[in-house]
Amino acid sequence: MNSENCLKWNPKELESKVRKVVDGIVWIKVVALGNTGTGKTCLIKHFCESKFSNCYHATVGVDYGFKIQTVKEIPLRVHLWDFSGDSQYYDIRSELYSGTDACFLVFDVTNQASFQSLDGWLRETGRFGALNSVVVVVGNKADLRSNKNCVSAAEARKWASTHKLQYFETSAFSGDGVSKLFEELLGAVVSAKKINLRPATSS
Numbered sequence: 001m002n003s004e005n006c007l008k009w010n011p012k013e014l015e016s017k018v019r020k021v022v023d024g025i026v027w028i029k030v031v032a033l034g035n036t037g038t039g040k041t042c043l044i045k046h047f048c049e050s051k052f053s054n055c056y057h058a059t060v061g062v063d064y065g066f067k068i069q070t071v072k073e074i075p076l077r078v079h080l081w082d083f084s085g086d087s088q089y090y091d092i093r094s095e096l097y098s099g100t101d102a103c104f105l106v107f108d109v110t111n112q113a114s115f116q117s118l119d120g121w122l123r124e125t126g127r128f129g130a131l132n133s134v135v136v137v138v139g140n141k142a143d144l145r146s147n148k149n150c151v152s153a154a155e156a157r158k159w160a161s162t163h164k165l166q167y168f169e170t171s172a173f174s175g176d177g178v179s180k181l182f183e184e185l186l187g188a189v190v191s192a193k194k195i196n197l198r199p200a201t202s203s
Ligand SMILES: Nc1nc2c(ncn2[C@@H]2O[C@H](COP(=O)(O)OP(=O)(O)OP(=O)(O)O)[C@@H](O)[C@H]2O)c(=O)[nH]1
Pocket: 034, 035, 036, 037, 038, 039, 040, 041, 042, 043, 053, 054, 055, 056, 057, 058, 059, 060, 083, 084, 085, 086, 140, 141, 142, 143, 144, 170, 171, 172, 173, 174
C-alpha cells in the first residue's frame, strides 16, 4: 500500500463494509452420510472445488469443507460435514449432528449393500434429531451403471418415496447431477427455514 492509499484507508469504514457482507451471509450446515466408499468425500470435493480423484482415502472420523453459494439470490455459507461411513466412528458422528440443516444419504448404485444400509442411516439421522432437517437420498457412481447387479433407479426412487424423500442420481466422476443435487438441497433449506434476503445494515 503506498502512502497515498494509506491516507485514504479508513479502518472504521472498512470494518463496516466487511460487516455488511458477513451479516448478509446465512450459515447452513449440511451433513453427508452413507457407507464407506460410496463417494461422499468425492461429491463434496466436486461441489467445492470441481475436482475428482480416483484414489480412495477413507475419511477418518469426519472431514469438513465449505463454499459460499448463492441460492435464490441469497448468499449462503455452506458448511459441509463429511462423516465417515465406518461404524467405528459412530460416537464421533453422534456428537456432530446438532444444528444440521440438511443431510444427504449416499449409496453407491453398483453396491447393493450400500443401498440396503440406507434404513440404518435414516435411523441414525432420526436418533440425533436431524430428521427435522431436509433429507435427500443420493445414488452415486451413476457413470458405472452399466456394471452388473446395479441398484435400479426405479428401486431407489421407490425406497425414497416410501420415506417421503427426494431422490437424486449423481456421478462425482463426471459431475453429472452434482450441481442439481446441491442446488435443490440448498433451495429446500432456504424454503424450509424461510430465509429471506437480509436487508443491508446501516453502519
Ligand atoms: N466411478 C466413480 N467412482 C467414484 C465416484 N465417486 C467416488 N468414486 C470413487 O469411490 C472411492 C470412494 O470415494 P470416497 O468419496 O472417498 O468415499 P466416501 O463415501 O467418502 O468413503 P468414507 O470416507 O470411507 O466414508 C474413491 O476411489 C473414488 O474415486 C463416482 O461417482 N464414480
